[in-house]
Amino acid sequence: MATIMQDQAGKPGYPTHPDAQLPHARGDAITGDRYWSKDFAAREWEHMWQKVWHVGGRASQLEEPGDFITHEFMHESILMVKQEDGSIRAFFNVCMHRGNRLVNTAEGGVATHFTCPYHNWKYALDGKLDQVQDPEDFDVNPCGKLALKELPCDTWGGFVFFSFDQNAKPLLDFLDPIPTLLANRDLENWKRVVWRRLRVNTNWKFASDNFNEAYHIPAVHPQFEPMIDDHYSTTVFEMYPNGHNRMIEKLQPSSRYADAQMVKPLWAQVLSEWDIDPADFEGRAQEGRIALQEARRRLGPERGHHHFAVFTDDELTDQIHHTVFPNLTLTGTAEGLHVFRTEPDADDPNWSTFDYWYLAAPVEGMNEVGTLYGMRPYEEAEFEDADFSDYQTTIAQGDFLEQDLSLAVTQQRGLHSMAFTEAYLSRQETRVRRFHEVINDYLAGRR
DSSP, X not given: OOEEEEOTTSSEXXXXXTTOBOSOXXXXXXXXXXXXXXXXXXXXXXXXXTTSEEEEEEGGGOOSTTEEEEEEXXXXXXXXXXOTTXXXXXXXXXXXXXOOOSOOOSSOEXXXXXXXXXXXXXXXTTSBEEEOSSGGGSSSOOTTTOBOOEEOEEEETTEEEEESOTTOOOHHHHXXXXXXXXXXXXXXXXXXXXXXXXXXXXXXXXXXXXXXXXXXXXXXXXXXXTTOOOOTTTOEEEEOTTSOEEEEEOSSSOTTSTTTTSOOHHHHHHHHTTTOOGGGGTTOGGGHHHHHHHHHHHHTGGGTOGGGXXXXXXXXXXXXXXXXXTTEEEEEOSSEEXXXXXXXXXXXXXXXXXXXXEEEOOOTTOSEEEEXXXXXXXXOOOOEEEEGGGOOOOOTTOOHHHHHHHHHHHHHHHTTOTTOOOOOOOGGGHHHHHHHHHHHHHHTTOO
């Protein structure tokens, strides 16, 4: 059963998962070298990255037997393949002959066999070696003897996961309670309408730090003030035993400002879109949140938002951030799911890749959906790859990704300073400290 948590002002909070814990941490220090030390990065690779589950792609990319995708992580390349029985299996993308990569495309494709371009060794979809050149010239024919090295592979919510750990705990156990918290969203069938990757001059941990707190919003995202309540007194902070976290921000004017009950243009626009007269809430703007929930509940189905029928009232309005340890953030809104993932550079801990996907819920009668990058067709997006230095925003009100990543670059520089010895965190940033403590637990062999 769900329990009722107390928010930081002592008022009744959200119904939460029974494993939710009030924010607390041991107090482990967060020092700058965690973000730039090659030794620390090597320990993360050996003790953490090889133990956790990784997102390799979307199941929608693998519709028919023989469809495959690849994903590179550090110096490894993983090949995920749809099998004849409908399952998905994952293999190291490397030939067992002399180590050449079998597939050298990031886009994926379809195959009946995987043929090494170096000496024509052929592997079946199940990884078994089927054919070699000059088999009579081997002391023992490697066909039937060798196969691609397989990794654990599973799916949840339309995401394809793999792990480097042959003894990895089952995926749903690792993710618990995230699947429960997102159970009202039909993620398996929502479409990825934005699929972007950026190379950024920052350590991978920046995004997990960033999405584990709302403390930065007033300084970095001032455009959100009229409609996202970032104040700690109204925000729900939760932590779970597996290292995952949840933060819930109410869709209403921010409580940190004296004019929180004034209806500003952006909030007026949101209310008006659902036939709510903003003038009715002048002087009590935050009450518009409940009115908006009621309007979306009532009008949603006739406007084609059939997924609203199974949403809780809070899911109809609020920003619900799920930070999945170690490097995945799933932010649910009424319209869809923002997916953020950072991964380390293979050689330099000062660099990382930042992936942004947007999964949109279907709306009957609409062939386009609104995104950070304007209207996009409701269909699977093409892959976009770029360097953050070339990133251009198209959002008039300010692209929060551009704002966040700009700060990531300047923070990475500052973390090298001898002046920075340890982070000094507020209580509302406890989830940031807890995130680092879970990393420490992996590095110490406690997980």
